[in-house]
Amino acid sequence: MFRRIRSYCLLGIKAIPVSVEVDAALGLPGFTLVGLPDNAVRESRERVVSAIRSVDKVVTGFRTTVNLSPADLRKEGSALDLPLAIGLLTATDELSVPNLEKCVFVGELSLDGLLKGVRGVLSIAMDLVHDKDSILVIPRENEQEASLVEGLRYICADTLKECIEILEQNNEELVCRARGLDRQKFSSGLDVPDFKNVVGMEGVKRALEVAAAGGHNFLLVGSPGAGKTLCARCLPGILPEMCDEEILETTRIHSCARRSGDMESFRPVLLRPFRTPHHSASMVALVGGGARLLPGEASLAHNGVLFLDELPEFNRSVLEALREPMEDGEISVSRASGTVVWPARFMMGAAMNPCPCGYSMDPKKVCTCLPDARKRYQEKISGPLLDRIDLQVSVPPVETSQFACGSGAETSAEIRQRVCAAREIQRRRFAGLSFRCNAAMNSEAARRFAQMEGATEKFAVASADKMNLSARGYYRLLKVARTIADLRHSEPVEIPDLAEALRYRAFRG
Ligand SMILES: Nc1ncnc2c1ncn2[C@@H]1O[C@H](COP(=O)(O)OP(=O)(O)OP(=O)(O)O)[C@@H](O)[C@H]1O
Ligand SMILES: [Mg+2]
Numbered sequence: 035m036f037r038r039i040r041s042y043c044l045l046g047i048k049a050i051p052v053s054v055e056v057d058a059a060l061g062l063p064g065f066t067l068v069g070l071p072d073n074a075v076r077e078s079r080e081r082v083v084s085a086i087r088s089v090d091k092v093v094t095g096f097r098t099t100v101n102l103s104p105a106d107l108r109k110e111g112s113a114l115d116l117p118l119a120i121g122l123l124t125a126t127d128e129l130s131v132p133n134l135e136k137c138v139f140v141g142e143l144s145l146d147g148l149l150k151g152v153r154g155v156l157s158i159a160m161d162l163v164h165d166k167d168s169i170l171v172i173p174r175e176n177e178q179e180a181s182l183v184e185g186l187r188y189i190c191a192d193t194l195k196e197c198i199e200i201l202e203q204n205n206e207e208l209v210c211r212a213r214g215l216d217r218q219k220f221s222s223g224l225d226v227p228d229f230k231n232v233v234g235m236e237g238v239k240r241a242l243e244v245a246a247a248g249g250h251n252f253l254l255v256g257s258p259g260a261g262k263t264l265c266a267r268c269l270p271g272i273l274p275e276m277c278d279e280e281i282l283e284t285t286r287i288h289s290c291a292r293r294s295g296d297m298e299s300f301r302p303v304l305l306r307p308f309r310t311p312h313h314s315a316s317m318v319a320l321v322g323g324g325a326r327l328l329p330g331e332a333s334l335a336h337n338g339v340l341f342l343d344e345l346p347e348f349n350r351s352v353l354e355a356l357r358e359p360m361e362d363g364e365i366s367v368s369r370a371s372g373t374v375v376w377p378a379r380f381m382m383g384a385a386m387n388p389c390p391c392g393y394s395m396d397p398k399k400v401c402t403c404l405p406d407a408r409k410r411y412q413e414k415i416s417g418p419l420l421d422r423i424d425l426q427v428s429v430p431p432v433e434t435s436q437f438a439c440g441s442g443a444e445t446s447a448e449i450r451q452r453v454c455a456a457r458e459i460q461r462r463r464f465a466g467l468s469f470r471c472n473a474a475m476n477s478e479a480a481r482r483f484a485q486m487e488g489a490t491e492k493f494a495v496a497s498a499d500k501m502n503l504s505a506r507g508y509y510r511l512l513k514v515a516r517t518i519a520d521l522r523h524s525e526p527v528e529i530p531d532l533a534e535a536l537r538y539r540a541f542r543g
């Protein structure tokens with residue numbers, strides 16, 4: 035008999051509907067699997083047949099053909115185990131499921147019939163929720179994930195046996211309806227250093243406040259031990275909350291990146307990600323790809339911060355690969371099987387010393403580098419990359435005398451309040467538009483929303499000209515000035531806002 039079972043496959047983070055077509059006919063026993071399966075899918079037959087034996091059913095003895103459609107999409111992973119099992123059981127009349135065409139199955143099976151979680155269920159749920167009649171059938175390990183998508187109808191089970199029992203009963207009461215994200219259920223304290231323990235460094239703190247308020251990229255340059263890494267690590271404490279939509283977007287990427295071993299430990303990403311890849315990171319680790327098309331650090335930092343400490347130590351070609359996402363907020367990787375696009379709208383943060391010895395900007399110590407070495411060091415950061423960094427901040431060493439008087443500084447919570455107020459202004463400004471923060475504006479929006487008076491605009495143009503800013507540099511200047519004006523709740527951008535924004539563009543090393 036012929037049966038068609040609905041399921042899903044992942045391409046990057048996109049969930050693509052797949053059907054598993056099973057035809058079991060009388061004839062010489064045999065099993066053929068076609069439709070571009072990868073090794074994990076090909077092996078699924080062995081798992082499925084033993085899992086089925088564990089529920090005391092027999093599906094062998096038929097001439098079985100299985101086709102995975104669409105035939106030109108590469109199917110990978112173990113999520114097709116469950117649909118294949120249901121297909122074999124129904125095609126051989128061992129099981130009859132009322133409303134089979136409404137059900138969509140995903141899940142891995144173990145030899146003894148346990149249902150195991152798979153990655154990417156959030157993407158699948160987000161796609162399926164638009165189809166009001168459908169029911170998603172998943173392993174219980176994936177329940178938390180499915181329950182985030184409000185309105186989704188789903189069934190979850192621990193074993194194949196339990197799954198079969200639920201399906202046979204066809205009882206509407208056994209179908210759960212997802213209630214959506216419940217922040218309370220998952221909330222946890224934020225464990226990051228607080229700005230109140232950072233002595234002095236008012237200029238740096240202010241720059242990070244501006245960066246957090248508008249989502250701007252930043253670069254901290256200063257002597258060794260000046261506190262660059264420390265300040266950057268305090269940043270998560272002043273970042274604004276994510277809205278529900280942002281949480282789903284980010285969690286979805288993290289869900290697709292999970293390894294099969296950690297399925298139980300699912301948590302939605304409630305706090306903005308703060309990713310700190312090591313400088314030895316490879317291209318695939320940073321931008322994503324590889325054989326399994328997993329997202330990289332840049333995508334995992336979506337809606338949060340990608341912090342690259344010791345920037346010049348990164349491989350130059352790896353850094354150059356970040357230019358595209360820094361501009362467009364997404365990464366596309368082309369493969370023979372098609373193009374995969376990952377969202378990657380992150381705030382890029384970086385820290386570096388001004389020269390190999392580290393002291394060329396130090397007021398007290400003497401730099402011992404040869405001019406050539408210093409030049410080579412700075413050339414590791416390409417012009418186009420530097421051009422995309424809105425806030426270039428020099429970090430002067432703190433006077434030792436300041437340590438004696440203690441910090442007496444503002445807490446991160448106080449700074450965060452101002453950041454959140456500025457973000458709220460932006461949220462209202464961009465209602466109905468595709469941007470969420472000032473940094474994401476395109477050039478047309480930057481000009482429109484900067485709202486400068488004639489004299490202010492003249493000042494902006496004249497200064498940009500004097501500083502030889504590129505066209506991109508000019509618009510980025512406007513965006514930073516917009517954020518600075520938002521921080522003081524001002525509708526128009528004024529000359530002092532521009533002047534501060536210009537100061538952040540002055541890195542020459
Ligand atoms: N302003 C400060 N207030 C309090 N502690 C500080 C301050 N600056 C530096 N420190 C202390 O110095 C340590 C080193 O600072 P940090 O690692 O941030 O330096 P860095 O600028 O990143 O240096 P490098 O260039 O070598 O990476 C911090 O862990 C912190 O304990
Ligand atoms: Mg450091």
Ligand SMILES: [Zn+2]
Binds near residue numbers: 390392408
């Ligand atoms: Zn030096």
